[in-house]
Amino acid sequence: MATTQIAACQRHCRAEFSRAFASPRPSISRQHTTRQPNVTKRDFLSTTDLTRNELEDMLELAARVKGKRPGQVLAGKTLGLLFFDPSLRTRVSFDVAMGQLGGSCINLSRDDLYELEPTEQAVMDGRAEEHVMDAARTLSRYVDALGVRNVARTGSWAHDRQELLLRSYAKYASVPVINLETCFEHPCQAVADVFTMRERLLSLKGRRLTLAWSVHPEPRPLGPTHSVLTLAAMMGMNVTLAHPLGFEVDDSVLANSKKLADEAGGSVQIVNDLQAGARGADVLYVRSWGSTKYWADAEREAMIKRSLGDWRIDQKLMTTTNDALLMHPLPVRRNVVATDEVLDGPRSVIYEQAANRTHVQKALLMRLLT
Numbered sequence: 207m208a209t210t211q212i213a214a215c216q217r218h219c220r221a222e223f224s225r226a227f228a229s230p231r232p233s234i235s236r237q238h239t240t241r242q243p244n245v246t247k248r249d250f251l252s253t254t255d256l257t258r259n260e261l262e263d264m265l266e267l268a269a270r271v272k273g274k275r276p277g278q279v280l281a282g283k284t285l286g287l288l289f290f291d292p293s294l295r296t297r298v299s300f301d302v303a304m305g306q307l308g309g310s311c312i313n314l315s316r317d318d319l320y321e322l323e324p325t326e327q328a329v330m331d332g333r334a335e336e337h338v339m340d341a342a343r344t345l346s347r348y349v350d351a352l353g354v355r356n357v358a359r360t361g362s363w364a365h366d367r368q369e370l371l372l373r374s375y376a377k378y379a380s381v382p383v384i385n386l387e388t389c390f391e392h393p394c395q396a397v398a399d400v401f402t403m404r405e406r407l408l409s410l411k412g413r414r415l416t417l418a419w420s421v422h423p424e425p426r427p428l429g430p431t432h433s434v435l436t437l438a439a440m441m442g443m444n445v446t447l448a449h450p451l452g453f454e455v456d457d458s459v460l461a462n463s464k465k466l467a468d469e470a471g472g473s474v475q476i477v478n479d480l481q482a483g484a485r486g487a488d489v490l491y492v493r494s495w496g497s498t499k500y501w502a503d504a505e506r507e508a509m510i511k512r513s514l515g516d517w518r519i520d521q522k523l524m525t526t527t528n529d530a531l532l533m534h535p536l537p538v539r540r541n542v543v544a545t546d547e548v549l550d551g552p553r554s555v556i557y558e559q560a561a562n563r564t565h566v567q568k569a570l571l572m573r574l575l576t
């Protein structure tokens with residue numbers, strides 16, 4: 207196709223996009239509520255970067271792009287994906303989302319990258335070969351947006367909850383940065399989960415969501431739990447956190463979710479009993495997360511978990527719910543976290559959650575890049 211034809215085609219697609227998908231509502235906030243008040247580019251680092259209106263806007267746009275493809279609205283745009291930890295769903299769904307919008311991805315894993323230094327004014331005489339500031343500023347000259355996944359544990363919750371690598375990329379990149387999961391947040395997963403719940407339940411206000419901890423041989427990050435808790439509270443759901451003592455979520459996330467739930471007419475409560483937590487639930491969202499109390503001592507956590515084998519979802523537990531949807535963000539340890547029977551059962555929406563990642567991320571990319 208001649209250059210003029212391509213340009214005309216792109217203009218046509220953008221005009222079509224404007225007619226079908228533009229929204230009068232505000233897009234993702236340019237004012238961070240987090241640690242960078244001077245940043246004016248749009249990042250998506252945290253569920254707390256979204257207002258209720260912005261969340262609604264993204265859910266509505268995701269529903270429209272799921273029903274009707276918006277065309278090549280990101281033609282010529284490139285998303286750089288930096289995976290410092292493994293991923294199946296996030297990696298593939300972003301790649302597919304960019305492809306369906308006419309753009310492309312560059313996918314890099316830890317082994318492709320130099321060891322990075324995120325600390326300000328560091329004297330780099332250790333293992334790190336490159337400072338994040340140099341990597342971020344360089345990548346900003348190649349790509350139109352960056353996604354970063356880093357769920358590595360240093361052994362200090364006080365350190366890991368700061369999401370230093372992600373925040374450092376956001377600080378130094380001149381293009382939008384997307385959180386692809388940290389120990390603290392997994393906002394893209396949570397928006398897809400809210401989208402999935404709404405598809406099935408239509409209205410979420412007043413619905414009972416139980417976020418159920420489950421046993422797992424490894425200490426897992428808290429990101430998906432924190433992010434789903436925050437957005438479910440924002441939507442006015444009545445959220446029950448069901449976990450054993452010692453597996454409390456971060457205080458700041460709990461306090462914020464209670465405030466959001468209050469404002470939206472919902473609630474957040476905690477129970478330390480799985481059966482009590484599951485009773486009457488409309489949605490049973492199961493996953494394991496590590497103990498922040500024993501973040502520095504994985505062996506101690508493993509020892510405690512030896513007596514928590516009953517924290518597992520099976521059909522008997524499901525019958526005590528209000529015919530609940532069964533959710534899990536995957537990957538899942540089958541017959542440890544939940545039985546095959548419930549994961550493959552009629553109320554399981556685990557693959558819908560995974561599929562919806564593509565549509566929600568198309569909406570996000572359109573809001574960040576158009």
Ligand code: CP
Pocket residue numbers: 292293294295296297387395535536537
């Ligand atoms: N749920 C999720 O983020 O899956 P991946 O770890 O496979 O990306």
